[in-house]
Amino acid sequence: MAVDEQRLEQLMGTMVGYMTGGAVCFSVWLGDELGLYRAMAGSGPLSADDVASKSKCNPRLVREWLDGQAAGGLVHYDAAKDTYELSEEAAMALADDESPAFVARAMNAFGSMFIDMEKVRDAFRGDGALSWKDHHPCLFSGTEWFFRTGYRAMLATAWIPALDGVSEKLAQGANVADVGCGHGASVVVMAEAFPNSKIAGFDFHEASIATARKRAADAGVADRTSFEVTTAKGYPGTYDLVCFFDCLHDMGDPVGIARYALEHLEPDGTVMLVEPFALDGRAENMTENPMAALLYAASSSICTPNSLSQEVGLGLGAQAGEERLRQVFEEAGFGSFRRATETPLNMILEAKA
Numbered sequence: 001m002a003v004d005e006q007r008l009e010q011l012m013g014t015m016v017g018y019m020t021g022g023a024v025c026f027s028v029w030l031g032d033e034l035g036l037y038r039a040m041a042g043s044g045p046l047s048a049d050d051v052a053s054k055s056k057c058n059p060r061l062v063r064e065w066l067d068g069q070a071a072g073g074l075v076h077y078d079a080a081k082d083t084y085e086l087s088e089e090a091a092m093a094l095a096d097d098e099s100p101a102f103v104a105r106a107m108n109a110f111g112s113m114f115i116d117m118e119k120v121r122d123a124f125r126g127d128g129a130l131s132w133k134d135h136h137p138c139l140f141s142g143t144e145w146f147f148r149t150g151y152r153a154m155l156a157t158a159w160i161p162a163l164d165g166v167s168e169k170l171a172q173g174a175n176v177a178d179v180g181c182g183h184g185a186s187v188v189v190m191a192e193a194f195p196n197s198k199i200a201g202f203d204f205h206e207a208s209i210a211t212a213r214k215r216a217a218d219a220g221v222a223d224r225t226s227f228e229v230t231t232a233k234g235y236p237g238t239y240d241l242v243c244f245f246d247c248l249h250d251m252g253d254p255v256g257i258a259r260y261a262l263e264h265l266e267p268d269g270t271v272m273l274v275e276p277f278a279l280d281g282r283a284e285n286m287t288e289n290p291m292a293a294l295l296y297a298a299s300s301s302i303c304t305p306n307s308l309s310q311e312v313g314l315g316l317g318a319q320a321g322e323e324r325l326r327q328v329f330e331e332a333g334f335g336s337f338r339r340a341t342e343t344p345l346n347m348i349l350e351a352k353a
């Protein structure tokens with residue numbers, strides 16, 4: 001078959017973009033780790049030596065890093081003055097971990113994919129199983145910071161208000177279960193927004209639960225939160241709201257887990273299912289969902305292998321889409337299932353008995 005030179009050139013351009021993205025993700029990760037962005041934020045134009053001395057890093061390496069950041073469009077370089085500046089917008093995304101646009105620390109998650117290459121390779125060549133617990137710890141913090149920004153910006157102000165009557169219940173004082181809570185980012189947001197409610201975080205990963213406890217204590221919400229190491233089919237109690245934040249698709253038995261949640265709902269209780277955004281129909285999702293390439297990459301190396309490592313091993317995948325998720329909840333016995341709201345990254349779904 002003859003090679004189409006133009007198509008080849010286009011493909012090489014795409015590959016250069018991906019290689020640049022991968023390398024710049026690493027530099028962003030490094031910049032966050034070393035405090036380089038924080039050293040620049042709000043300081044106006046700085047020389048490379050200024051950035052190096054403020055961050056206590058090697059000046060030659062900092063200059064090289066800064067030139068890369070400027071080439072990648074993240075930092076502004078003034079050639080006449082030989083200075084570098086972080087804009088207000090870049091500071092939000094890269095320096096301020098409380099901002100509604102902070103993304104820098106999420107790079108830990110991409111780093112973990114490279115670090116765990118051999119384990120993922122073995123899963124592909126074997127039975128497909130790789131437990132969440134067996135990944136490098138970068139995955140756990142990367143996941144926290146990948147999703148935390150959106151939870152802080154939207155969970156209490158837009159997502160919960162989009163559920164039928166849930167905001168009012170939580171304001172008065174309700175019991176909430178956050179299943180698969182990881183480092184507890186969503187637990188802390190709900191506990192801060194609804195001080196009369198009790199939020200219980202559950203996760204089968206002991207180290208994540210230890211971090212979640214620390215996050216809640218640091219945020220001053222330890223009095224209204226609790227955490228327990230348990231599987232999604234093992235937590236005690238009944239709840240007005242059971243939440244799954246970006247985790248149900250990771251689990252081996254989503255139908256059994258949804259059924260367990262139904263059995264642990266108070267009368268008129270609600271399940272809030274937050275899942276990565278996906279369009280129904282794989283072909284459409286691949287071409288029309290701008291997040292699909294990233295999310296399938298994560299799904300094939302992290303989410304689906306974890307599901308295949310657990311009982312049932314359904315392997316739903318992070319791009320299941322609303323209709324497939326509806327089937328899961330119908331099979332589990334729920335009577336109603338609807339999309340409450342969405343963002344480019346997440347679908348917020350409501351299920352009720």
Ligand SMILES: C[S@@+](CC[C@H](N)C(=O)[O-])C[C@H]1O[C@@H](n2cnc3c(N)ncnc32)[C@H](O)[C@@H]1O
Pocket residue numbers: 132143144147148179180181182183184185186202203204205208230231232233244245246247250251252306310
């Ligand atoms: C993608 S992370 C999401 C964590 C957290 N909800 C967040 O949004 O940051 C998936 C979480 O599900 C947990 N998990 C996976 N399978 C589980 C199971 N069967 N029971 C309980 N937790 C599980 C993992 O330990 C991990 O913390």
